[in-house]
Amino acid sequence: MKKKFSLLGLVLILVLSLVGCGSKASEEAEYDQATMEQYADTIVTSFSNMSEENLDQFADMSDLELNLTLMQSGLPIEADDFKSMIDAWKAGLDECGTISDLGDYELTVKSSSATLTVPFKGETRDGDLEFTFDEKMNMDSITVNGHYGMAEILKKAGLNTVLGMGTVFVVLIFISFIISLFKFIPAIQNKFSKKPQAETKKEASAAAPAPVEVVPATDDSELIAVISAAIAASEGTSTDGFVVRSIKRRKSNKWS
Known part of the structure; x- marks a missing residue:
């Protein structure tokens, strides 16, 4: 079996x-x-x-x-x-x-x-x-x-290596240059942020009305009394005979 x-x-x-x-x-x-x-x-x-x-x-x-x-x-x-x-x-x-x-x-x-x-x-x-x-x-x-011969292979390999490494270094230099420009970003931001504020202040100052110079009112009552007394003394009359309504100042301080 x-x-x-x-x-x-x-x-x-x-x-x-x-x-x-x-x-x-x-x-x-x-x-x-x-x-x-x-x-x-x-x-x-x-x-x-x-x-x-x-x-x-x-x-x-x-x-x-x-x-x-x-x-x-x-x-x-x-x-x-x-x-x-x-x-x-x-x-x-x-x-x-x-x-x-x-x-x-x-x-x-x-x-x-x-x-x-x-x-x-x-x-x-x-x-x-x-x-x-x-x-x-x-x-x-x-x-x-x-x-290809051995010399050609080595030459081609060396050329490829130089091209590859050169490309890498160029890219790294470009990236470093871009990073060096980052320090100017805050100054640019501040410049653009200050400009609208200055324009707003300028518009606000232009829209506000010019302040009106308020000339304080002077009390000429004493001066009127003195002038009235001097006129009355020079004229030999009483102060009741005339009324001083206004006083105008001359441009020159000299009396003529």
Whole structure:
């Protein structure tokens, strides 16, 4: 009985192993490397023979028009992906120059995508072209990777470090300058707060009537009596014969 169970277990293990190998083989068989290489060669040849103006014309086309064009050419590429490839190709030309002399393709398969890599000779720098395909062998993207020497890598890293640190220091200096201006804020606030008060006082003083100078009334009765007595003495008459009704002061204090 035990032998039957052990034999059954071995059979199950063999069946599962065969199923796993079969699924793996079918998964790898989904990608036809020869067809993918033809697609890649078509893209490289087409882009290499196009001028920058021709590439811009494709980039300016509508998605519907570009999809029809790609369908007629037999390339399994969507319009958005094709425009992204044009941008990547232009960037590769700026980095490596004219691309020529492709080497042997190498296929790397992942769970849901595959990458086709090929080395090339560049006018200014050699590099690799990477073509990415989805599980239906539709081309998703193209990447141009230039090969840099150690000196170039160190130079680029140093330049990036200097630019990064320089940007940080410039920002810090600008922030310090802004903070130094905070001390002027109270003076500005006081200036704007005092101005309305001064204008209010000025308007109040302009609206208030000017004070009237009140001249205190003087009692001239004693002065009238003295003047009357002096006139009566000089005339030799009595004070009853005349009446002093008003007294006018002369501008000069001298008697004439």
